[in-house]
Amino acid sequence: MDVRRKFLAAAGRLIMDIVQSEWEPLSHWELDQRLDRAVEEMLEADLLSSVFMQVSQQDDSMHLTQDQMQTVTLQLSEPVSEQDPCVTDVIEGNPAVQCVTSLLQSADTNYNKNRLSGRARLTLSHTVLLSLTLLSKRISYRSVSSSFHLEKGNIHRIFFSFCERVNALQDKFIQWPTGQKALQHLLPFSSWLSRNEGLEERGLPQVFGVLGDTCIPIRLPTGKQDCECDAPEAKRIKDEPYPDSWLNLELVCNAEGRFIYCHISRGSERTRGSALVERLQQHPEMLPPGTCLIARVGYPLTGQMLTPFSPGRSPQENLYNRSVATHLGRFDQAVADLKERFQKLRYLDIGNYDRARAVVLTACILNNVFLDMGDITKGLVERNTLENEEEVKDNAAGVTMRDTVVKLLYSALEAETH
Template sequence: MTLGNFQLNEPTYFEQMELLEENVAAAGRVLLEVIQVEWEPLSHSELDQRLERVVEEMIEADLVAQVQEQVNAAPQLKQDLTTADQVQAVPKQLFQESALQRSHATDVMEANPTVQYVTNFLQSSNPMHIKRRMSGRAKLSLSHTALLSLTLLSKRVSYRSVSSSFHLEKGNIHRIFFSFCDQVIAQQHRIIQWPTEEGGLPRVVGVLGETHIPIRLPFGKPDSENNAQEAKRLKSEAPPDSWLNLELVCDLDERFVYCHISKGSERVQGRDLLERLQQQPEMVPPGTCLIAGVGYPLSEQILTPFPICQTPQENLYNRALLTHLSRFQQAIADLKERFQKLRYLDMGNFNKAKAVVLTACILHNVLLEMGDVTKGVMEDCPVEDVEEVVQCESGVRMRQSVMNVLYSLMENGSQ
């Protein structure tokens, strides 16, 4: 074929096939690059950015849908606004109204003095770290973060119900809540402090005891019929690791001055505290003591009741200790009433469950400082046949000396 003085050669069949193969190869390379970009592991920063973008797009889409519904429900308003500027002002106005309506319930709860006090406590502890870590992908204010976390702690509610109240997805709520726990736990040594003043019998530093916090066991899928039967047996017999041991020392004002959390199968019965007292004897100076129940080791620093009373002196001594032990039980009842999540932690991860329990103990002291008093109902503890543990002979002598002093005081008072 010719065109003027130029001659055009039509591509042959083989040239067409070569050109097609080149195009297919180029398309394959592009597709491979796309697949690699989409499927290669993301770094933590890239993953956070991508998740943040998705969450913001979901929130924006939800708000746009709400605005569109309100615009469609107000045709007269659309007819009256004829200029372009007025039409553009409608979504903005309705967006503001929708945001106000959504936040109205939480704004009312923010007026709660407990939320304000905890917010101020966190703000004063480390304001720069709070600003950096607590905003979250959903840009929650610090007060909303405190409100959300206190709601999860004080009530037996699920992430799903809190998700609908705060208009956040469950994964984000989980992250915000445990970030809140980390911030509170960072203040542990400032809030849970060993007392410097004593009082009572003869001078009591504090009361030592423990309670159990039920948690969910991470049961795996049985591999065989025998394993299935074993899992069923473990569930029915409440295995040790289905709870946490929360060992505490409370002072005369029911503040916690010592806290130790362990797995159910790792019951320590004051062992860690005794080692600490041996290393730091100034914690319980001469003439002072801790009070603990039967089953804890009797020592010069820790006084326990007589397992069986045989004399009036021993009865008097046990009644005096019972007053302090009841104070400890009341502190535990108040803790579980204030933070009802501790009645059952629906989580099988020990570290996360421990973080929640420790956060509740720290906030217990914080709210007592605020003057927020919550009284729980003490549980009826069954009388267990527990053998007495004698740590040393000096403990026996110390208990005998205290018993004699109490009986002497009673006799002098009755004369």
């Protein structure tokens, strides 16, 4: 009898789970998507029915072939925005739209160069304009639907199709420079040393690039949000966001503020610089002799990557920290410019990590594209809150390298003052 009761209880729980999964309410995002799709299908069906009825009334003997029916369907699904003179004028007067359109057209010869995927068929130039509008401003899909005469669900699909296409250009536009290109944008370790001939030959390394990171806030997946809401108040730490409520965007920028390295991970996967450090250890030739990377406190201190003292405890260390701070400020400005150019990165209302990552990578790639065009955008540098972090590693080669640079800097200063 006990075995039978346990069996019946297990069967009951299984049935309840099935019923719950079938009747569980959809999230707002999923509901909007399904409603948009249903409305589109209903409108198309009504329009097709209307056209076929008109044709049959004009000539009962006329019968549309399958090709004719397909042509009518495509014409009905064509949005008004493609004939909108205002939108067309924006495209023709926007070098960024024209540049990105040209890149996507030439990127893949096997791809239909006039269209991107989506129920409504936008021309490539209109798709680029729509996607850049969404990236550059903090606006929703619904707010641009009226301009392009598209349902919100269509805009969602077209935008992520665009991001996938741009992501395919990563290796072309986010490149680690090698050979002669690696020597074109080196910077002196200290800006005031560059005004003194011969001092930089004392053994001070030149700066190849600056490594740093920034957080991109994202919307938590539905399951994570539910867990947060159900958690007791005492267990919620309001001062610290949920570990996966953001993406870590790790970048290396050169002297021009161009990104030469990009690594994106979840908030809970925060291992600062470890992927790049391992790569440099395996391929030390990535950095030319006599060069180094600069990173802020919290990154590994190695023979190829120098970090500040936290804090400086002597005039020599403070002098070194001031030189390093100049380069870190260059990185902070590059990130501020990125977020100013693509304001969607200030908060991604996306609960899917892969899609959120695709949007962030798209912004980084296009940032380099626009810099190559000479399109400069300046943003307001945010206050950095990571300066009090402890060094994560005590690498012997890094300690030796940093101590050597400290001594060389201070001796150069003494030679300058005497």
